[in-house]
Amino acid sequence: MMHVQGNTIDFDTARLKLDQSTKSASTRRKLAKQGSQFETVQRQLLHNLQTTLEVGQVLSLFHKGLQELLQVDALEYKNNADPSPIQVGQPALHRCSYRISHAGNYLGELQFSRQQRFAENELLAIETLLGTLLFPLRNALMYREALRDALNDSLTGTSNRLALNQNLERDIRQSHRSQQPLSLLVLDIDHFKQVNDRYGHAYGDAALKAVANCVTESLRSVDGLYRLGGEEFVVLLNSTSLGAGRMVAERIRKSVENMQFELDGQPIPLTVSLGLATLRAEDNASSLINRGDQLMYDAKRQGRNRVCIEAAQ
Known part of the structure; x- marks a missing residue:
C-alpha cells in the first residue's frame, strides 16, 4: 500500500525555519543524523537554485540535492495553472507531499517518493531544505508568467x-x-x-x-x-x-x-x-x-x- 505523508508549508514559515534551524538544539540533533552532508547539500542548493529561471530546471536541481542526501527517487510538482505536472525521476512506494504557499498565494504542490519510508529527521531535512527552493521557485513562476504574457494576445488568448x-x-x-x-x-x-x-x-x-x-x-x-x-x-x-x-x-x-x-x-x-x-x-x-x-x-x-x-x- 502506498504511504503518503502530507504537509502544508508556507513560504515565510519555511524561510524562517531555514534561518533558525541551526539555533535550535533539538533541530541540530535531528539534522545531525544526516551528517555533514546536509550542510553541504544546503550550501549547494542555495547556490545552484539561483542559476536558472526555468521551473523544470529549478526542480531538477532540487531533486538532485535530495537524491544525494536522502536517496529520494522522484519529485512531482503540480500547479493549478498547468495542465500537466512536472515529474523528475521514477515514482516509488513511500511518499510525502507539501502544499506550498507564500503570503496566501498558492505556489503549487510537491510530492517526494522513494522505496523506504521517510523517518522524522528526514522529513525535517526536506522541510528545512524547502527554504532553499521557495524563492527560486517563486521567481521562476513569476518569470514564466511574465513570458507568457509577453507572448500572448490579451484579447483572443492566442499567441502573438x-x-x-x-x-x-x-x-x-x-x-x-x-x-x-x-x-x-x-x-x-x-x-x-x-x-x-x-x-x-x-x-x-x-x-x-x-x-x-x-x-x-x-x-x-x-x-x-x-x-x-x-x-x-x-x-x-x-x-x-x-x-x-x-x-x-x-x-x-x-x-x-x-x-x-x-x-x-x-x-x-x-x-x-x-x-x-x-x-x-x-x-x-x-x-x-x-x-x-x-x-x-x-x-x-x-x-x-x-x-x-x-x-x-
Whole structure:
C-alpha cells in the first residue's frame, strides 16, 4: 500500500525555519543524523537554485540535492495553472507531499517518493531544505508568467506576433534538419470592418474571440495559432504537407462558416479567407508568411470564404 505523508508549508514559515534551524538544539540533533552532508547539500542548493529561471530546471536541481542526501527517487510538482505536472525521476512506494504557499498565494504542490519510508529527521531535512527552493521557485513562476504574457494576445488568448516570429524561426530550422514539411496558413475574417462599423468595437472584439476559439478547436494540439494583427491570424502546421494542410484549412473554413455567433440575440454570419503556403528550401520566416498572405488576398479577390493554395513545387 502506498504511504503518503502530507504537509502544508508556507513560504515565510519555511524561510524562517531555514534561518533558525541551526539555533535550535533539538533541530541540530535531528539534522545531525544526516551528517555533514546536509550542510553541504544546503550550501549547494542555495547556490545552484539561483542559476536558472526555468521551473523544470529549478526542480531538477532540487531533486538532485535530495537524491544525494536522502536517496529520494522522484519529485512531482503540480500547479493549478498547468495542465500537466512536472515529474523528475521514477515514482516509488513511500511518499510525502507539501502544499506550498507564500503570503496566501498558492505556489503549487510537491510530492517526494522513494522505496523506504521517510523517518522524522528526514522529513525535517526536506522541510528545512524547502527554504532553499521557495524563492527560486517563486521567481521562476513569476518569470514564466511574465513570458507568457509577453507572448500572448490579451484579447483572443492566442499567441502573438512575437511568439510567431520566435516559433516560426525554430520550426523552419527543425523542418530543414528533419526534412519534414512545414505548412503555414494565413487567415482573415471576411467583412470584419462591417461588424465593427455596425455594432461597435466591443462586439467586434467578441467576434474576434469567437473566431479564435473556433479555429483553435479545429486544430491539433501540436498546431499553433497566432494573431498577426487586426483580424488576421496565422496557423503553423508542423510536419504537414500541402495536401494535409489543405484539409486543415477547409476544416477551419467550414467550422467558422457553421459557427453559431450572435450579437444581442441576432445571428451574425462570419467567414474566413485562407492562404496556404508550404516551406521551400530558400524560404525564411518573412518569405513564407508573405506567400501565405498573398494567397489569402487571392482568396479574398476570388469571392472570400475560400482557401487558396500555392502550386506544388
